[in-house]
Ligand SMILES: NC(=O)C1=CN([C@@H]2O[C@H](COP(=O)(O)OP(=O)(O)OC[C@H]3O[C@@H](n4cnc5c(N)ncnc54)[C@H](OP(=O)(O)O)[C@@H]3O)[C@@H](O)[C@H]2O)C=CC1
């Protein structure tokens with residue numbers, strides 16, 4: 541159970557059961573532990589976590605199980621397994637829910653209706669974090685169904701915000717769009733680094749130098765975006781001298797057949813895939 545004394549995390553009515561301690565589940569667990577959630581209030585269910593995760597769990601005094609806990613009721617059931625295995629994994633967990641439990645799923649696409657098919661009607665939040673959560677710099681979109689009380693919403697908000705800001709959306713369908721923008725978004729940025737490095741190599745730079753330049757440029761631009769009060773458009777304009785080199789490059793990227801139509805198509809594809817994973 542999380543006590544009122546845990547820094548910013550309000551009390552839950554029972555332990556947090558985390559199903560799946562992979563990339564995202566592990567990142568959230570690490571964030572909870574750093575932000576005052578006592579390890580003793582967390583039960584991690586994962587048949588085969590990494591050695592590093594086993595160590596984290598053990599060091600925190602959290603419990604590790606390979607299957608459904610027996611004899612306890614979940615305060616929060618936090619679902620962080622792949623959407624494709626959820627229908628096989630979830631049904632036995634129905635036994636550890638009661639009227640006070642809030643279910644949180646971070647799985648792409650999986651609808652609340654699909655979760656309820658496996659778990660029965662429950663206070664449920666669909667959330668979509670992203671991998672910068674691993675360094676406490678993520679952003680999460682979240683939707684709560686009508687069964688979620690104000691207390692549960694606060695509790696979930698505090699559990700999610702250990703990895704960065706939380707943006708609540710008014711419609712469940714919005715979560716699929718959030719997934720397309722920020723859930724998958726870090727991959728687009730990493731690919732941008734790859735593209736910049738490859739283009740630099742084609743201009744004659746050593747491949748590893750081009751990669752270092754591209755990587756530090758994107759990391760530095762991200763940090764500037766994070767720290768500056770200016771919006772992205774203003775920051776772009778600050779780089780762009782009239783008649784200069786940046787304007788020449790942006791003439792290509794911002795052409796009618798430049799990046800915007802590519803991003804429109806890419807994000808539409810991501811949202812469509814989320815919708816296909818719904819069932
Ligand atoms: N990666 C990302 O950028 C994001 C992912 N998500 C969502 O988060 C969820 C998890 O993704 P991610 O962390 O990347 O995936 P991972 O594969 O890294 O993590 C899933 C974990 O669940 C474990 N697992 C498998 N079967 C079970 C089971 N029966 N009971 C308990 N645990 C089990 C896996 O073990 P094993 O490896 O041994 O199979 C693994 O440790 C997905 O639903 C995804 O859509 C959301 C936002 C961003």
Ligand SMILES: O=C(O)[C@@H]1CCC=N1
Nearest residue numbers: 647648719723724725
């Ligand atoms: O690719 C995926 O399906 C997951 C969800 C968002 C990021 N990774």
